[in-house]
Amino acid sequence: MTKHLKIIGFVLLASSTLFLNSCTPETTSSADTKEAEKTDAKEPKGKQTPAPEIGKLDGEEAVAFSVGMNAITTFFPVAFYEDLMRNRISPDSEEKTGNPQAFINQFSLVRQLRGPKYKLIATPNNDTYYCQAYCDVSTEPLVFHIPEMEPDRYFIFQFWDPNGDTFEYLGSRTIGSQGGDFALVGPNYQGSVPKSLPVVKAPYENFVIWGRVGVLAGENDPDKVHAIQDQLELSFISDYLNGESVPAYSEEKSKERLSIEIPEDLPDGLEWYFKIAEALKHTAPKRQDSALLVSMEYIGYSDHGKSFNYKDLSESQISGLRTASQYAFHMMDIVAQSVGEEVNGWRWSPRSGILGNDYLFRAAWARWYTGGNSAEEAIYMDGRNDDTGAAFDTNKKYVIHFPSDQLPRVQAFWSISMYNLSDGSFTENEINRYSIGSNTQGLQYNPDGSLDIYIQRERPEEKLVSNWLPSPKDDGFYLDLRLYNPDNSLQNGTWAPPAVKFVQ
Numbered sequence: 169m170t171k172h173l174k175i176i177g178f179v180l181l182a183s184s185t186l187f188l189n190s191c192t193p194e195t196t197s198s199a200d201t202k203e204a205e206k207t208d209a210k211e212p213k214g215k216q217t218p219a220p221e222i223g224k225l226d227g228e229e230a231v232a233f234s235v236g237m238n239a240i241t242t243f244f245p246v247a248f249y250e251d252l253m254r255n256r257i258s259p260d261s262e263e264k265t266g267n268p269q270a271f272i273n274q275f276s277l278v279r280q281l282r283g284p285k286y287k288l289i290a291t292p293n294n295d296t297y298y299c300q301a302y303c304d305v306s307t308e309p310l311v312f313h314i315p316e317m318e319p320d321r322y323f324i325f326q327f328w329d330p331n332g333d334t335f336e337y338l339g340s341r342t343i344g345s346q347g348g349d350f351a352l353v354g355p356n357y358q359g360s361v362p363k364s365l366p367v368v369k370a371p372y373e374n375f376v377i378w379g380r381v382g383v384l385a386g387e388n389d390p391d392k393v394h395a396i397q398d399q400l401e402l403s404f405i406s407d408y409l410n411g412e413s414v415p416a417y418s419e420e421k422s423k424e425r426l427s428i429e430i431p432e433d434l435p436d437g438l439e440w441y442f443k444i445a446e447a448l449k450h451t452a453p454k455r456q457d458s459a460l461l462v463s464m465e466y467i468g469y470s471d472h473g474k475s476f477n478y479k480d481l482s483e484s485q486i487s488g489l490r491t492a493s494q495y496a497f498h499m500m501d502i503v504a505q506s507v508g509e510e511v512n513g514w515r516w517s518p519r520s521g522i523l524g525n526d527y528l529f530r531a532a533w534a535r536w537y538t539g540g541n542s543a544e545e546a547i548y549m550d551g552r553n554d555d556t557g558a559a560f561d562t563n564k565k566y567v568i569h570f571p572s573d574q575l576p577r578v579q580a581f582w583s584i585s586m587y588n589l590s591d592g593s594f595t596e597n598e599i600n601r602y603s604i605g606s607n608t609q610g611l612q613y614n615p616d617g618s619l620d621i622y623i624q625r626e627r628p629e630e631k632l633v634s635n636w637l638p639s640p641k642d643d644g645f646y647l648d649l650r651l652y653n654p655d656n657s658l659q660n661g662t663w664a665p666p667a668v669k670f671v672q
Contacts, residue, residue, distance in 0.1 A: 216501050216591075217497035217500075218494075218498065219495065220491045220498070222491060225488065225491075227484060228484040228485050228488065229484040229487050229488035230488065231488070232467050232481075232485040232486075232488030232489050232492065233488035233489070233492045233495075235466055235467050235492075236467055236488060236492030236496075237495060237496050238460055239441065239444060239467065239492075240441075240493055240496035241496050241499070241500070241528045242457060242460055242531075243447065243448065243473070244440065244444075244496070244534060244535070245331050245332045245523075245534040246330040246451045247440060247443040247447040248534050248538075249374075249376075249447065249534075250330075250428075250443065251443065252538075253302045253426055254426045254428065255267075255288065256270055256300075257270070257271050257272075257422050261276075265286070265288040266278065266285060266286035267288075267298070267300065270302075270417075271417040271418065271419050271423075272302050272417060272418075272421070272425060273301065273303055273402050273415075273416035273417040273418075274402065274415065275300065275301045275379070275400050276300050278299065278300075279390065279394060280297075281294050281295075281296075281383075281388070282294050282298070283594055283602060284593055284594040284595065284596045286594070287593045289538045289539070290535070290536045290538070290587070290591065290592025290593070291536060291537055291548075291585075291587060291592045291648055292594075293380070293583070293585065293603070293650060294583070294594065294602040294603040295383070295581070295583050295603060295605070295650065296322070296380035296381055296382045297382075297383075297390075297397065298378075298380060299379035299381065299400055300377065301377045301379075301402060302374070302376050303352065303374070303375050304373060304425065305352055305357070305370060305373050306354065308357075308404050308406060309351050309352055309353045309354070309357055309359075309361065309404070309405040310352040310403065310404060310405065310416055311349055311350070311351055311365065311401075311403050311405050311408040312325075312349070312377070312400075313347075313348075313399070313402075313403075314348060315347045315396055315399035316345060316346050317340065317345045317396060318345065318384070318392075321345070321381070321382060322339075322340050322380075322381075322652060323340050323379075323380065323381045323382060323396075324337060324339030324340065324341070324379070324380050324545060325337070325377050325378070325380075326377070326378040326379075326380075327368060327370070327375055327377055328378060328521075328539060329371055329374070329375050330372060330375070330447070331451075331454075331530065332523045332534045332538075333371075333521075333522055333523055334521040334522060334542050335370065335371055335375075336368045338368070340653075341545065341580075341653050348366070349365055349408075350365060351365040351366070351367045351405060352370060353367055353368065354370055354372070354373040355369070355370065355373065362409070372451055374450055374451055376539075378539040379400070381393050381396055382580070382581070382652075385581065385606070385607045386607065402415070402416045402417070403416050404416045425450075428446050430442060431478075433479075435481075437486075437489070437490030437494070438478055438486065438493070440493055441467070441468075441476055441489060442476050442478070444476070445473060448472070448473040448474050449474045454525070461473050467481070467485060467489060468481050468485075496531070497535070499532075500535045501535075503528055503529055503531075504533070504536040504537070505550075505552065507529055507532065508550075511549075511664045512555075512666060512667040513552075513553045513554065513555065514550065514649060514665050515551075515552075516547055516548060516549040516550065516658075517529075517533075518543055518659070520540045520542055520543060520547075521540055521541050521543070522542055536592060543654070543659070545652075546652050547650070547651040547654050547658060548648055548649070548650055549648065549649040549650075549665060550646060550648055551646060551647035551648070551649060552646045552647075554566055554667070554669065554670040555667035555668060555669045558670070559644070560623075560644065560645050560646065560668070562639045562643065562644065563625070564624075564670060564671075565622070565626075565670075565671040565672050566622075566623040566624065566670055566671060567620055567622055567668075567669050568584070568621040568623065568666055568668050569619070569620050569666055569669065570618060570619040570666055571618050571666075572616055572618045572619075574663065574666065576606070576649075576654070576665070577651075577654060577655045577657045578606075578654050579652075579653035579655070580652035580653040581606045581607045582649070582652065583603045583604065583605030583606070583608075583649075583650050584603060584605055584621060584648070584649050584650075585602060585603040585647065585648045586603070586645060586647060587647070587648065588644070588645060589643060589645055595638065595639065595640040595645060598638070599633070599636070599638065601638060603637070604635070604636075604637045605650075610634045611635060619635075620635055621635055621637055622635055622637070623637050623639055623668065624638070624639060625638065625639045625640070625641060649665055
């Protein structure tokens with residue numbers, strides 16, 4: 169304890185500074201759930217985390233709370249990244265996550281568009297088929313093969329690191345429809361790469377390829393998409409150069425790399441602190457996080473954050489850390505609903521895809537908008553309030569009216585999706601429609617070229633069903649307007665989405 173007391177002054181300074189700088193207004197852990205059960209039944213349920221009862225904090229508990237808050241908000245993305253990989257290699261991955269089982273350096277090919285059963289990641293899209301691979305190039309580079317596509321088919325392979333930052337795009341916008349082979353190289357690789365292979369330089373030895381293959385306008389063509397997915401390949405560069413078609417994944421090595429065992433005596437509410445230590449063994453902290461790593465020694469961390477010595481903590485410290493964890497997740501929820509720029513009730517963030525060093529924003533984005541694109545590829549606009557400023561109510565009816573000259577300005581397509589407020593999943597409904605937009609078959613435009621989208625729970629009169637996006641039966645909801653390959657009209661103020669108009 170003597171060592172701890174010596175650094176309290178530094179801890180308070182370093183952690184409080186980080187905490188204050190962060191406080192500008194996804195899957196919940198078991199500890200979050202236990203804490204949530206203690207709250208009033210009116211508190212948010214599902215993925216949202218209610219605010220804890222903080223009361224008066226002082227001494228060890230206060231310092232542990234401050235440092236713990238910063239540890240969670242800073243390193244949640246890398247711990248969540250590891251969780252996503254672990255879920256993916258599980259034999260029941262498809263049942264739990266909606267993704268078929270896949271190992272490191274192997275694509276998980278989702279054979280259908282996302283629907284209500286998919287709940288692991290909030291706010292998924294219903295416009296494209298996913299094909300995702302968690303990659304590790306610590307031993308040698310990979311070669312990624314993309315097949316040729318139809319000229320009018322949208323597709324993108326987004327590369328993002330464990331912190332959530334996108335560092336490369338390979339898709340219809342950047343490479344056209346012809347496909348090709350690409351070398352994926354880690355930051356420490358010293359070998360050579362054939363000049364015939366374009367190089368994608370990764371900032372970490374771990375990263376994910378978040379692939380999306382779109383449907384053709386007015387046509388959900390699963391067989392064609394499946395044929396494209398089946399041609400995606402990842403192989404080690406040594407096998408590629410030898411002309412050998414050898415998959416780069418290993419079931420045994422993947423399970424060894426991702427093994428984790430939560431100690432039985434780990435205090436409730438401290439699971440994410442333990443997961444952070446495990447994650448930092450594989451993804452090094454950023455250089456600017458050195459001050460936080462020093463302060464984290466006070467709450468049981470050692471070896472640059474790679475070890476969490478929870479048995480050395482006092483009851484006061486454990487209490488502070490438990491409260492900090494719940495408060496951190498609550499703050500992520502608040503930021504997810506309030507950060508960014510608002511236009512006619514729609515909120516979007518120009519920083520999507522490039523999250524940088526705003527740690528609370530980065531954590532919120534990982535939790536609620538995992539794998540979100542940067543604005544050059546796609547813009548996501550979050551809608552939660554109508555034209556009167558009131559929150560959406562499933563007992564009410566709404567209309568979104570696009571004048572003919574104010575339809576979304578995109579080179580690919582646009583869509584509006586409906587989500588349950590509690591967990592960010594799609595809304596069950598009688599017509600199995602979870603999004604609506606320019607690629608929706610049967611969408612009806614008005615004689616003057618304008619477009620009306622009807623948002624309501626009850627089925628409208630038959631002539632309006634083609635333009636109906638059903639709201640949930642008994643939950644709050646929010647909307648997401650997606651613009652794929654947009655121009656700069658939103659940024660320069662020459663276009664704005666219409667407000668969601670309350671009708672009755």
